[in-house]
Amino acid sequence: MSGEIETSLLTKQVYDVLKGKIIGRKYNPGEKLDINKIADEFGVSRSPVKDAINQLVHEGLIEIIPRKGTYVTELNLTDFIEVLDARLMIEMWAAQKIIQTVTDEQMDEWEQIVEEMDSLLDVTPFPFELYVDLDMKFHRTLVQWAANKKVQEVYSSLNTHVALSRLVHATSFESTLKRHKDHQCLCEAMRERDLPSFLGKIKLHINSLKKELKKQWDEGLQDGI
Amino acid sequence: MSGEIETSLLTKQVYDVLKGKIIGRKYNPGEKLDINKIADEFGVSRSPVKDAINQLVHEGLIEIIPRKGTYVTELNLTDFIEVLDARLMIEMWAAQKIIQTVTDEQMDEWEQIVEEMDSLLDVTPFPFELYVDLDMKFHRTLVQWAANKKVQEVYSSLNTHVALSRLVHATSFESTLKRHKDHQCLCEAMRERDLPSFLGKIKLHINSLKKELKKQWDEGLQDGI
DNA sequence: AAACATGTGAAATGTAACATTTCACATGTC
């Protein structure tokens, strides 16, 4: 029902590259995409390109204005904030749902992710990508424990946007460090089955991200980006 | 970014009819769909049919197995329960978010929906469709007040499944009546800004739906449907 | 006889040239 690998070879390939290019800002927000040109670039026909684009439309990365054109979505601050709010909603829901039933093995797994993140902090140059992957894994794991496919699906579609925002407004090392400790706090609260504490902490954690994003956004605007 | 009417005429038309046929069980779960045949039936080419199907794949109503075929998704009880859980999550989140800021005008609007539902109870034969529409409107309104496009999008995609489950296992008049009063209770709790009471009541409301669904499901299985 | 390899055909996916429809913009009229 969910997470189908329903795409056949070509469509999936085009999808991956296109998504990468949008997230990596090879295509700029608002830019018009010429399906024919893209098809040529990839050496394929329009069909798989159209299919890939349709998927990206559903993820909100591309907009199609009928009989006008295909454009890279221009995301604004509000969109990102809303995504973070939605993420917070899901993570709080997941925590509530599982806090009484989470096993020691699961907690070990969670803490190990944090340890891996810990170890990355000493590496120079700081491996940002790896750290972000682990960060996402940490949060995703929590949601997975809640064992609701539908919600997981929604959650991962939200992550696309979070990934995008990170690249648009690359968070600084300092601000990452500031939030790093939160993960240990979350583990502790979960171990102690202290729901109110956990909820409070995850709220702070994500609201801190929100503030960071707002700040970076305003700075970006001043730079005229 | 969301709710685009990005579909052009033909695709949208095919999408609507196809969705209607799946929800209305003109196509049975698990049934294989022949794109060529459908295209012929509609008197259009494969392109708009394929586009429409791609959209339905995203809504989880259709599954594509690459180089094998296109099938109407076979939904099971777990899927429906998960959808109801997700709905509950969103509605509780929305309530928390807006309960302190909801205006009198908004409450009037909400209560009017309930009054309309009230008035339908006396009509014979009971206009099930209309009642269900109002019911959905009641819940959707709550989510709209929370003013988060992304969450609204998710919420409406969930409603597709709720609509489906209703038709698969048409809830009885008695059980609808049983839950009817809940709506008034929810209005009261909201008016009094009593969050715990509201959350408790909406939990009961949706859990009652869940139980009903489970019961009907089991009965359906016995009938060999 | 069971496990494995190979051949074959139906059916899905992908291609490409073409037809049709629509919108944006420019020009002309009231």
Add this chain to the structure above:
DNA sequence: GACATGTGAAATGTTACATTTCACATGTTT
């Protein structure tokens, strides 16, 4: 200056065809 109309670029939709893949049947080996 507001509105109507013409025109062309560009998107959508159509069609026939080529290619790819999987499922199943048949044959071979141990």
